[in-house]
Amino acid sequence: MKILVPVKRVVDYNVKVRVKADGTGVETANVKMSMNPFDEIACEEAVRLKENGVATEIVAVSIGPTQCQETLRTALAIGADRAILVETGVEVQPLAVAKILRKIAEKESPQIVILGKQAIDDDSNQTGQMLAALLGWPQATFASKVKIADGAAEVTREVDGGLETVAIKLPAVVTTDLRLNEPRYVTLPNIMKAKKKQLDVVKPEDLGVDVTPRLKTLKVQEPAKRKGGALVKSVDELVDKLRNEAKAIP
Amino acid sequence: MAVLVIAEHDNASIKPATLNAVTAAQKIGGPVHILVAGSGCGGAAAAAAKIAGVAKVRVADAPHYAHPLAESLAALVVALAEGYSHLLAPATTTGKNFMPRVAALLDVAQISDIIAVESPDTFVRPIYAGNALATVQSSDRVKVVTVRTTGFDAAKGEGGSAPIEAVSAAPDPGLSRLVGQELTKSARPELTSARVIVSGGRGMGSGENFNILEALADKLGAAVGASRAAVDSGFVPNDYQVGQTGKVVAPELYIAVGISGAIQHLAGMKDSKVIVAINKDAEAPIFQVADYGLVGDLFQAVPELTEKL
Numbered sequence: 001m002k003i004l005v006p007v008k009r010v011v012d013y014n015v016k017v018r019v020k021a022d023g024t025g026v027e028t029a030n031v032k033m034s035m036n037p038f039d040e041i042a043c044e045e046a047v048r049l050k051e052n053g054v055a056t057e058i059v060a061v062s063i064g065p066t067q068c069q070e071t072l073r074t075a076l077a078i079g080a081d082r083a084i085l086v087e088t089g090v091e092v093q094p095l096a097v098a099k100i101l102r103k104i105a106e107k108e109s110p111q112i113v114i115l116g117k118q119a120i121d122d123d124s125n126q127t128g129q130m131l132a133a134l135l136g137w138p139q140a141t142f143a144s145k146v147k148i149a150d151g152a153a154e155v156t157r158e159v160d161g162g163l164e165t166v167a168i169k170l171p172a173v174v175t176t177d178l179r180l181n182e183p184r185y186v187t188l189p190n191i192m193k194a195k196k197k198q199l200d201v202v203k204p205e206d207l208g209v210d211v212t213p214r215l216k217t218l219k220v221q222e223p224a225k226r227k228g229g230a231l232v233k234s235v236d237e238l239v240d241k242l243r244n245e246a247k248a249i250p
Numbered sequence: 251m252a253v254l255v256i257a258e259h260d261n262a263s264i265k266p267a268t269l270n271a272v273t274a275a276q277k278i279g280g281p282v283h284i285l286v287a288g289s290g291c292g293g294a295a296a297a298a299a300k301i302a303g304v305a306k307v308r309v310a311d312a313p314h315y316a317h318p319l320a321e322s323l324a325a326l327v328v329a330l331a332e333g334y335s336h337l338l339a340p341a342t343t344t345g346k347n348f349m350p351r352v353a354a355l356l357d358v359a360q361i362s363d364i365i366a367v368e369s370p371d372t373f374v375r376p377i378y379a380g381n382a383l384a385t386v387q388s389s390d391r392v393k394v395v396t397v398r399t400t401g402f403d404a405a406k407g408e409g410g411s412a413p414i415e416a417v418s419a420a421p422d423p424g425l426s427r428l429v430g431q432e433l434t435k436s437a438r439p440e441l442t443s444a445r446v447i448v449s450g451g452r453g454m455g456s457g458e459n460f461n462i463l464e465a466l467a468d469k470l471g472a473a474v475g476a477s478r479a480a481v482d483s484g485f486v487p488n489d490y491q492v493g494q495t496g497k498v499v500a501p502e503l504y505i506a507v508g509i510s511g512a513i514q515h516l517a518g519m520k521d522s523k524v525i526v527a528i529n530k531d532a533e534a535p536i537f538q539v540a541d542y543g544l545v546g547d548l549f550q551a552v553p554e555l556t557e558k559l
Contacts (some may be wrong), residue, residue, distance in 0.1 A: 017378045026382050095359050122377050124362045129320065129350035138321055138425035141347050154429060159343040162433040162489050168426045178495055179488055214359035218372065218385040226520055228539040235554040238526065241542055248503040248524045249559060
């Protein structure tokens, strides 16, 4: 069984992002980039499924500039078998990403596509669901546990009130939540091995996908700053302020 | 053209998040319709009809809508989409699950998690965990939008008397089914609609120590939340989590206890009206956003606070 793992290159989660002075976006020049943490969880899950004998091959795919090859090498170092870069210099929005992934999925015929529930840059939380829709496949989003047997998957999902478990037929799309697993540390020998693994590069045009953005970003601003920082000396003072100044308690 | 809000409900009543989405719909303009897809959902439909400012309630009652599975619900919404300028749902785990599926089937973009309506085609949404706000314009013929509930006041749940119209169910795609649910039982209010929230972080030290927060929460009629660090440490279940990867809340009063204030946590609570922080580390970033910070031992301060309220 083949697993497809789409991964996105994003600003590292430790970086404090800064809005560009001209309001066109956030500063990404000379900023540390990494694999989207949710996608790292997706890679890890795929590798565990392979280690458990459920999967036989893992194909990682990324969409974006040449530098996404680094992200794919990380996926290969975690344990993906080969990688595909869909190379483009333009901004690719979730619907276009899903269309590209559909083409790749049709070519590769995976039984499962596992990817992060959202990317931590645009926080859209759309791609997996859109891909499932375009393929006509079932979806299990926000997964915290994945069990696969007999051509079906049972997935426990993180939902607002707690957990729910759904049964889905394969092929299917699964999106990962934080508690699905803890990704392994990538070791040096595996990084070296990853350099030798196959990485193919294609263009969106080769796949016949129109990636023209549907949403136009008019401006990007910093949110209003909160005026905090006031300290109280005691619980008594806190109670007094909450009651008489903020009127937040009766 | 009308705006369709897809209701979140439990067949008997409407979930509060729907009311915030109705307000967003009213800001867009045009008549507001509500879709209630459920099974034996007459109670929810009747409740939807009472929401102030709603022009029509459409009800699809079929066994395969008993639980909002993305595959079934998306197929229904797509079948009903004709004639609407906008399709809206609250950005809850349910809305986030099925709405992108609707958008893709209609071949349009989705605008996720809007916090403001600038015009019928232009919306403001947070990106980078709320560290930046993007104003985006959609050129699609129908706008598929999820609404961050904290960005909009709740519409009044009473006062309306919209007509209720039955619509036919779409075929059951039969791709998925619900196996079971493990919902956290709590007598306290839900996090996303609570007026007061008491949250604990890694500083709580253990799950048992959340007892002192629960005592404070009970005194205040508050919900109990947690930071991702507390969830990752196994102190409390994930549905307690407030932050970029958990729930986004904006209560009247947010009391952060033993929470350092990582960016990802702040993203989920910084729109609260009043923020109180109790932490022994005076350098903790949470104090930068707190209206009232108390540097001290939470194991003394919290019980004392509970007693003095």
